[in-house]
Amino acid sequence: MGSASEARFHYVDVSSVTDGLRHATSGTTLTAILRTSDDVRIEARYEPCTAAPAAGATDTAIVLAHGFTGSVDRPAVRRAAAVFARHAAVVTFSFRGHGRSGGRSTVGDREVLDLAAAVAWARSLGHQRVVTAGFSMGGSVVLRHAALFGGDHESHTDAVAAISAPARWYYRGTAPMRRLHWVVTRPVGRLVGRYGFGTRIHHEDWNPVPLSPVEAVPLIAPTPLLVVHGDRDPYFPLDHPRMLAAAGPCELWMEPGMGHAENAAGEELLGRLGNWLVRE
Template sequence: MPAPEQAVLITDDDVRISAVHLSGTDSRSRERVFVVAHGFTGSWRRPAVGAVMAGLRGHGGVLGFDFRGHGSSAGLSTVGDREVRDLEAVLGWARRLGYRRIVTVGFSMGGSVVLRHAALYDGVAAVVAVSAPARWYYRGTPPMRRVHFAIERPAGRVLARFVTRTRISPQEWNPVPLAPFEAAAAIAPTPLLVVHGDNDPYFPLDHPRQIHHAARAPKELWIEPGLGHAENAVGAELLDRIGRWARTHTEG
């Protein structure tokens, strides 16, 4: 099996993005690739994200990357706004590698990004949003109040930089980007899978239900018993089911 291939990609607003390509383990899936969009403070080098990438390799190639302001990428995080440009740069690499069917799989913040990206850009065969928020500025749980402290306060941004290597822009959104549930309404006929745990400490179940309700068919909602939040919670069995769902919806 070929060794992982690393690359530095350039977005259309000139931000350097660290990315990696893993070939699939199934020769029947050489035309399909999963692009894994990590959550806030994540990186493709984190073990949890690596486990997600490994879990999807049986169903196609896999591309991982660091959003701007995260890990080895340049720039500053805009926490879901300009990150659609990062994702589009990675999709450009996927096309250059010869993949014809691109499945975006986003976790938490990455889930909001894959929804917004599919509403704004063409060329995605299927979208999977795991543990994604439905709307912005949600502060209804203690973990999300801590996230907003990191985003909005100078001391929080300093802490995020040194503890998680996440560099956050101090600028407020202007304009406020399309909310994830609003984006979900605009991606049909691209198939959408919404996955959420009933034990998610960040976003309660009204978030996935709002996304799913807003979307048009083809769409599915999986509420996973006992599942927590994002990359750190998913296991091999769920990843295999996601891979099989993607295969079913991108064949032909």
Template sequence: MPLAPSFAAMLMTEDGVRIDAAHTPSRGAAELGIVLAHGFTGSLRERPTRRIAHVLSGFGGVVSFDFRGHGRSGGESTVGDLEILDLDAAVRHTRMIGYTRVAVVGFSMGAAVAVRHAGWHGQDGASGESAPRPGRPDAVVAVSAPARWYYRETRPMRQVHWAIEQPLGRWAARVGKRTRIRKGVWDPVPSAPHEAAAHISPTPLLVVHGDADDFFPLDHAHQIYGAAREPKELWIEPGYGHAESAATPALIRRIGEWVAAGP
């Protein structure tokens, strides 16, 4: 089956970074927009991401984008910190083009950003704003998300940290994966996903994690889920590995059905 056509867009973040994006029109509910947030070193142009966008477009329109420092987007990757501004621009764009209900589906780093972004807006709402900001999502799905930063207990994550922290690693990521990573350390350290999860409610949260994930073991999913308040769901998927590359069409359809069902 051919992949659904998509239409290019260029977004601008609040801090002035150009974000490359694409809109796959809905083959399902006309009012539902789904923002697709890829993992570290991923891209909207990679085939796993495009296939996920195609499946999700059966439930609503899909806006996929490249985080800063990835692909054709500007800037440098901060590996989960300032990326909340990229996601915010994508959610706002999704509303601007006419979708009245917007869900975010994130994978790995994109899942951590999705949780942090929704928690950021949740804190805004708690501070007494009279109306939600346009960037606030109506639902969040976090697939293969890390719960905390600086995790190095698995071999793949030690390799990720090498790519982030070492000059040779950053060069390899730039040449091999078109990912430009900012030098230096976070200052200040951003809130961890499990901390942000406490502020997402009343936005519904779905946490999805595989029991064969070789990057982040299941305790990450349980930590995020345990910190979040209702409404929330936790799916532990037998045999599922990590993020986009391991996601089956059947799992993505189930996620699409959950999003389309609404609160």
């Protein structure tokens, strides 16, 4: 079954929040367990903006979507969240099958529901403007999320940045991606993923195949879109960001010397991303 059969999503439930709070107060860090529309429990963390109001703090919340094998507690995710928090409030979360979240990873398919729950939670905390930034697998998820949860949906995003994202599925053109496919598709590989990387991976193939990132891009407008990619990315070569940029309206940043995803994103780039997300 092809990706054209994937319909837009219309529902997300954030009723299960461990601390019961619905409105963030100044200086308050919150942790929560969110429940997705397919009943997966997702760990999430909210951190307020650290900038003083006079320094340009906004009412924007940035929802950060990590890469495959990441989680809310990974050092690279925490570093990115700390930089983003200088510009806006930040929500981080662990995708299904990662960290302390429930379920099993579907490597970018049902993860769109995890992101939708995190965006809806940010809005429930009083933020009128919520934007998304995703790295690698998270980059593919933020693209599909922006395409599928549009308009006035409670989980829509007001701007989206995809960093080190693939343009198409099933890519095996680099050695790191061939290793990743081995981890995802082989029983012994999934054991390595579980015990070596702390990532629980679903054994079933996609059915239907989800909308690909490059197919999602034309559906995102008029929401502002930024594509960021390093010219030394060992996973996805430069034809991936170029395909994404050619597919629809977006801004493209090619980063000299940058490798892959949140681990390779330096503080200067993260600062520029934060500026873009709060100003678009």
